[in-house]
Amino acid sequence: MKIVLSYGLGADSTAILLRWLTEPETRGFSLDDLIVITAQTGDEHVDTAILVEQHIYPLLAEHRIRTVQVARGGRYERDGIVVLDDTREPILCLTSGGPYTLADEMEQNATVPQSGNRAHSIKFKGWVIDQWIAANLGTDEPFVHVMGYEADELDRIQGDSDKGLPNRLPTYPLLSWSWDRDACEAFILSVLGVRWAKSCCVRCPFGYAQGSRDRTVLRLQRNPHQAVGALVMEYLAVAVNPRQGLLAGKQLYHLLASTPGSQDLLAMFEDRLDELPWAIYEVRRAFSAKRGDAMARGTTRRSLRRLVTGTRAEMVAEIARAAHLLGRRLDSDGRHYRVWARERNLLFPCVEQALVAAPALAHDKTHPTFDKAWQAGLLGPRQLALAL
Numbered sequence: 001m002k003i004v005l006s007y008g009l010g011a012d013s014t015a016i017l018l019r020w021l022t023e024p025e026t027r028g029f030s031l032d033d034l035i036v037i038t039a040q041t042g043d044e045h046v047d048t049a050i051l052v053e054q055h056i057y058p059l060l061a062e063h064r065i066r067t068v069q070v071a072r073g074g075r076y077e078r079d080g081i082v083v084l085d086d087t088r089e090p091i092l093c094l095t096s097g098g099p100y101t102l103a104d105e106m107e108q109n110a111t112v113p114q115s116g117n118r119a120h121s122i123k124f125k126g127w128v129i130d131q132w133i134a135a136n137l138g139t140d141e142p143f144v145h146v147m148g149y150e151a152d153e154l155d156r157i158q159g160d161s162d163k164g165l166p167n168r169l170p171t172y173p174l175l176s177w178s179w180d181r182d183a184c185e186a187f188i189l190s191v192l193g194v195r196w197a198k199s200c201c202v203r204c205p206f207g208y209a210q211g212s213r214d215r216t217v218l219r220l221q222r223n224p225h226q227a228v229g230a231l232v233m234e235y236l237a238v239a240v241n242p243r244q245g246l247l248a249g250k251q252l253y254h255l256l257a258s259t260p261g262s263q264d265l266l267a268m269f270e271d272r273l274d275e276l277p278w279a280i281y282e283v284r285r286a287f288s289a290k291r292g293d294a295m296a297r298g299t300t301r302r303s304l305r306r307l308v309t310g311t312r313a314e315m316v317a318e319i320a321r322a323a324h325l326l327g328r329r330l331d332s333d334g335r336h337y338r339v340w341a342r343e344r345n346l347l348f349p350c351v352e353q354a355l356v357a358a359p360a361l362a363h364d365k366t367h368p369t370f371d372k373a374w375q376a377g378l379l380g381p382r383q384l385a386l387a388l
């Protein structure tokens with residue numbers, strides 16, 4: 001039976017691999033049957049790739065373990081997946097990903113990855129790996145799918161155990177070994193003599209949680225090109241929705257601006273904003289009420305439309321002119337520029353509508369049920385009755 005290890009490049013799955021290689025009695029299968037697979041989002045920190053190339057790939061090559069790297073082929077499932085590498089002699093960890101990366105997805109949607117919703121993780125990792133397995137191992141013959149969840153991640157294990165392909169037999173070695181993150185890191189340190197950096201996307205909201213934040217900022221300062229990409233994504237998302245930000249609604253920009261050593265990086269970011277094409281977008285949101293509670297927000301439906309494009313200076317001038325002509329205030333914090341045509345109110349359902357200036361990276365997109373939600377949220381007799 002084939003054993004497929006989802007190799008996320010982090011300490012957890014690295015520890016599993018290393019233990020199997022250094023303590024063969026812990027694995028109970030032949031290495032000929034092992035497949036190590038990584039789904040590349042295109043957004044992994046570059047220092048993780050360096051660690052993998054220096055310490056893990058040489059071991060996999062020495063043991064001639066089949067090592068596969070895959071990525072999404074495009075925005076839609078019909079675009080399939082791309083096999084970036086499939087070899088028993090891996091050398092390069094292809095963290096720049098495939099033709100459609102997590103950064104593309106976030107920029108095209110003018111948003112940031114949401115910590116409360118791992119849909120993007122399934123889209124860029126779980127789904128991609130399932131496609132490769134289905135195409136290469138089939139969907140009939142059982143295979144063992146090894147996941148690197150830590151022993152104390154029981155919720156994730158429970159959530160994972162009945163997911164995926166019908167012939168999947170999920171297994172969680174760290175749970176059977178009672179290894180948590182500290183145990184994994186200590187084991188790697190004892191075998192390789194290195195401290196394993198946390199593996200995650202540069203744009204990952206979990207990388208900015210308290211406890212990881214300082215280390216992530218240091219990584220960004222060392223790799224300013226990756227940091228600039230994350231800042232551009234955040235800038236666009238905040239322009240379209242001021243309540244967004246990579247740090248659970250707060251902005252990475254502000255964190256870096258208040259951290260010594262970030263000045264060059266922020267100057268690069270400003271240069272990048274100057275280089276990009278810009279646009280003025282119309283963004284409309286329709287908010288429903290939670291059932292039975294007009295003070296609580298239910299679902300949000302959005303419509304985003306690009307109206308005009310030009311340089312950054314042209315679009316900032318254009319939106320200031322639009323504010324004047326519409327008799328509205330230009331809403332600006334000195335970095336973002338917005339004109340509110342309609343502002344949301346305290347009661348739901350309600351709507352909001354704004355013109356915003358931002359890099360022309362987002363695509364037009366209107367949720368299929370937006371029009372209905374918009375009509376329901378406009379100020380009408382029902383809303384007036386609630387308010388008066």
Ligand code: SF4
Nearest residue numbers: 113121200201203204
């Ligand atoms: S952003 Fe974070 S949660 Fe999302 S795929 Fe990347 S590492 Fe996983």
